[in-house]
Amino acid sequence: MATKIVLIGAGSAQFGYGTLGDIFQSTTLAGSEIVLHDINPRALAATEQTARDFLAARDLPFTVSATVDRKAALRGADFVIISIEVGDRFALWDQDWQIPQQYGIQQVYGENGGPGGLFHSLRIIPPILEICADIADICPDAWTFNYSNPMSRICTTVHRRFPGLNFVGMCHEIASLERYLPEMLDTPFSNLALRAGGLNHFSVLLEASYRDSGKDAYADIRARAPGYFGKLPGYSDILEYTRTHGKLVDTEGSTERDALGGADSAYPWADRTLFREILEKFHHLPITGDSHFGEYIRWAHEVSDHRGILDFYTFYRNYLGQVEPVIELKLKERVVPIMEGMLTDAGYEEGAVNIPNQGFIRQLPEFMAVEVPAIIDRKGVHGIRLDMPAGVAGLLCNQVAVHDLTAEAVLQGSRDLVIQALLVDSVNDKCRRIPEMVDLMIDRQRPYLDYLK
Template sequence: MRAKQDSPCQQIDGGKMSRTKLVLIGAGSTVFTQRLVADIILAGEEDKWELALVDIDPVTLDAVNKLVAKMLEAKSAEIPVTATTERREVLKGADFVVTTIAVGGRKGWQTDIEVPRKHGIFQPVGDTAMPGGISRAMRMIPQMIAIANDVAELCPDAHFFNYSNPMTAICRAIRRETGVPVVGLCHGVHHVEGVLARFLGVAEDDLTSYGIGLNHLTYLTRLRLRGADAIPLFHARLDEQAPTLARELAEKTVWDNIVQGRAPRWADDPFSWGHFRRYSIFPCAMDRHAVEFYPERFPGGAYCGHKLGVEAFPIDERISLGDTWYDEMLAIANSPDPLPASYYENVPGESEQLLEIMHSLMFDRREVFSVNLPNDGAAPYLPAGAVLECNAAAVGGGFKALRADDLPPALVAKLCAKIAAVEITVDAAIQGSRDMMIEAMLADGAVTDPDAAASLTDDLLAAHAEHLPQFAA
């Protein structure tokens, strides 16, 4: 965290420093808002910001507003906070706009998992690729374009960040249809750096990466430990584990969504580490996401003798955990008691590095982050304009992508195929076209038979009809 005397204030008005205005759309996210507010408070910057919380659910909005007030009270901090269900009321004058919305909520996410299962398709996440990701895009893209249009009208100079999934399709749609320079942010690469550090048994801050790809399939071409090439260290650690790999896989009955309490092992992410052994390039973000970009290799969800999304990275459990977090948030917010003494320990900061990113943009620090931007020459071997997850410097006024490393032909081919599927997905969502959605299903690769793709598409459209007005005609 940077020294707090570096004020983010942008202007001086009547001798007083003005506050920087941050608008959170989808503020009812179960953890994001809490962690961001914790970041600001723990950095000692409560006098430099004003917050606007936006959520379409008044019950959730009220709870988040109360919780933020308790967080401020617990640290004797003062931040002006506005809470509203109408984003246009607070967008004017915004310096930063952040979206974390999920059209259809966790119920919609669960439907994106359950409907494809009835068609023999098993997904461990279902929010980015495969039928679940495509279905989610149909709900998300129209609403995100509407938000982008409001940003263009009411705060055209604001930095606009999106955390919602499917990241690549949403950012591509906004850029293509509105020209608004949205930037996609995700904790995936930062999180995986920590996982890889624990794999080696080194401090998380000592390991860095460099890569190129799509959100949730970023190929890490460089891994460095305190500045030195760490790739030989990973191969050596894999050599140590190779003799017991087959036995570990045979004994494994459940793959956890996040490995906790021990060092990760090859058997926890066999596809990703096998990929690394072949190319010395690591696919981020681990098997849970990476396998969804390779559905042809896991027919019927078969993964090491188990079902993806069921025994392997159980997604129903992950979705229900979100419900648990939400209930806990409501209980704490609506309780007459102050925050528990342990609250700030249980809700740590480092909310997707957002505070650090905003600092770098405002003060031209030129620090490098993993972000999602259109391909403007960073990877000349990939389609121009395609939204890529890449390394970029946050400089005064925006981001500048760094030149990516070259990739082997097989990985370029995979990315090009997925970029094409995203483009078709965007067309389907904007046009409200059933036929284009079927084509997106086929291009994605999880479904190969046109009739099966049509049947699955119809079931998903029917299940989500209330959130898909563009398909009503």
């Protein structure tokens, strides 16, 4: 019987075309039935037609159909891939970021952590829970992969509501190691044995060695990182380049230096002034830059590259508004190798998945979704236990109550728990006007937050 793969949110060309290209390049998945689902019928029809034309032109062995009926789409599914947003993404993101700042909360980005991450979670988790309810009812044995953010809060809440669901969070930030370390260490990526972990967008490299010699590579990373990252171009350089040359820059699959023709940055430690502090004071390499990592740390506002963060947001917003996605027979994300690994009983090690903590990071409770490497085989995804250093674990532990209260606020529809989630968040140092801010956000973000009473 053909493998059935359902893409939820496929009306988004960025997600739909990219994921279809990943699937179409796979020989293991050849013959699969792919069902596209979205709530926007016009966008969905465009993705379906593009996919059909692509398959016909290349005579590839896949079938594609589309439906706005989610229940119909899920019948018989083996794999489900979710990537959704609600409402006007950037308009709501601006509110998540700017309104808490108006109330005096110094958050650096507002997408995944801090107050912005909380309100983003409160909007997006309810529709994902509705999707998961259908999966649990219609195809309970299917493996579901989520690409929506805020990843760790989504996964934590889904597993609390549906503890038996095969629900895995996926993020491509781990790919930064493949872009930077070979160039830094002057060795092929295939020669590096690496393990990283933590929480999504809040993970660090924990182990590194050379496969050919078995020698530790972390000493070389610590020694060479300042010279490498201190000069690496960042998004302020990229934004300036796009404005000067009038063309978009795609950094996926290459370093920023490659994308800009080999030039160094005009700004020391571009995008990584917080990254530098973590490396110097905690002695471990973050796998993401200031914008994401800084969302979880109170003192990040003092040391983050704010210009780089603002320029990244400007570039990203413009990029998504101008880029014309296409289907390419090129592997870009990690979900296809995982599906292949399950179907072939590969037993290989995947670099990063977001799954419930089952002793993988001993300092964190089991209810939290953690980002860890995992073994992939026919039985599924099996997390690997990590040795988390005490200092990094301390940063992670600051998120425990926030994740717990976020999940409960969603599940109970409780305004009071939203207020409490903000008051226990280490990013926030305000109290008296927090209820007013919560009420304003509920009012501004109707109808997505109306369920909070």
